[in-house]
Amino acid sequence: MTDTSWNHPLALKLLKKASTRSAPEAIAVEAEALLDRFKGSSAQGCENSQPLHTPVEALLSYLGVGLEDGPMPPGVSGRLIRRKGGKYRVYRRADEHYYRRRFTLAHEIGHLILPRAVGGLSLRDLRDSESLLFEEEQLCDLFASALLMPEDKIRPFLRDFRSDPAASLKKIVRNFKVTLWAAARRVAIITKSKVLFWDEIPNPRKKDSLVAQRIKYAFPNTPMLFPWYVPPYCTAKSGRFSPNLVMQSFERERSECGRMQIEDLGALPNGEYESECAFFCKWSPGLVEEFLQDRRRYFFNMATFLRPTSPFL
Numbered sequence: 001m002t003d004t005s006w007n008h009p010l011a012l013k014l015l016k017k018a019s020t021r022s023a024p025e026a027i028a029v030e031a032e033a034l035l036d037r038f039k040g041s042s043a044q045g046c047e048n049s050q051p052l053h054t055p056v057e058a059l060l061s062y063l064g065v066g067l068e069d070g071p072m073p074p075g076v077s078g079r080l081i082r083r084k085g086g087k088y089r090v091y092r093r094a095d096e097h098y099y100r101r102r103f104t105l106a107h108e109i110g111h112l113i114l115p116r117a118v119g120g121l122s123l124r125d126l127r128d129s130e131s132l133l134f135e136e137e138q139l140c141d142l143f144a145s146a147l148l149m150p151e152d153k154i155r156p157f158l159r160d161f162r163s164d165p166a167a168s169l170k171k172i173v174r175n176f177k178v179t180l181w182a183a184a185r186r187v188a189i190i191t192k193s194k195v196l197f198w199d200e201i202p203n204p205r206k207k208d209s210l211v212a213q214r215i216k217y218a219f220p221n222t223p224m225l226f227p228w229y230v231p232p233y234c235t236a237k238s239g240r241f242s243p244n245l246v247m248q249s250f251e252r253e254r255s256e257c258g259r260m261q262i263e264d265l266g267a268l269p270n271g272e273y274e275s276e277c278a279f280f281c282k283w284s285p286g287l288v289e290e291f292l293q294d295r296r297r298y299f300f301n302m303a304t305f306l307r308p309t310s311p312f313l
């Protein structure tokens, strides 16, 4: 049986503090508390005139933490370093899209705030968590999402989600200054969905694999947040989805929503799912979409949100 619970001491303490079994909920409480403290400290006049996006750089400086944008080792976007005298500083990769860098900063704030929120971690906690660092990274990603896109501010953007999910996501991107990728993951958490990110590619793990509409990433793909794993590079072949709203959406180049029967998709139980296929655009060389990073690695042409219609699934 798959272990679907958190093991990191930080996660266990956050869940206990918030009296919940949901890490996103426990973490949202901390993100909102921090935003409230920050708002109280800056007392910036009329609430309604405030922009929706969280001013992460100002928030960092409110916390007394320095920031330096510059080069970083490959694969690293940011780091929180404790310096002599106990002062913290965030080093952040300079050559990424600004929206992505905002997420990096919010994630590093998570590394600082979450341990403080539970009264600190003991040496024993730190030793116990050595092999669970991936859990801590996930907690900080959840924190960054909640800090940049608080649920009460996101909800109004989801009112028309079922009629045009792509348009709703793009509005979130613009208003909250986040990447499309981050916006889709936040919506998946709030709507308790699994989101599949598609791209027309060969399977890089197989020789002579055909170019097809394939899953590039699935989120959440950790049992603590969503119990069923979906591997990358599954195709949208017929028989797997019926009616095949994924292919319809891709071929018609527009978002399709509705119920689908799903069979043989990773560990997802066969059955009926509510779905929203948010279609963005097909890849072409030189494509620089306003809302997408122009690097092929981060590109996806569609995001499909899935929720089982039966609670027994």
Ligand SMILES: [Zn+2]
Residues within 6 Å of the ligand: 107, 111, 137, 140
């Ligand atoms: Zn991290």
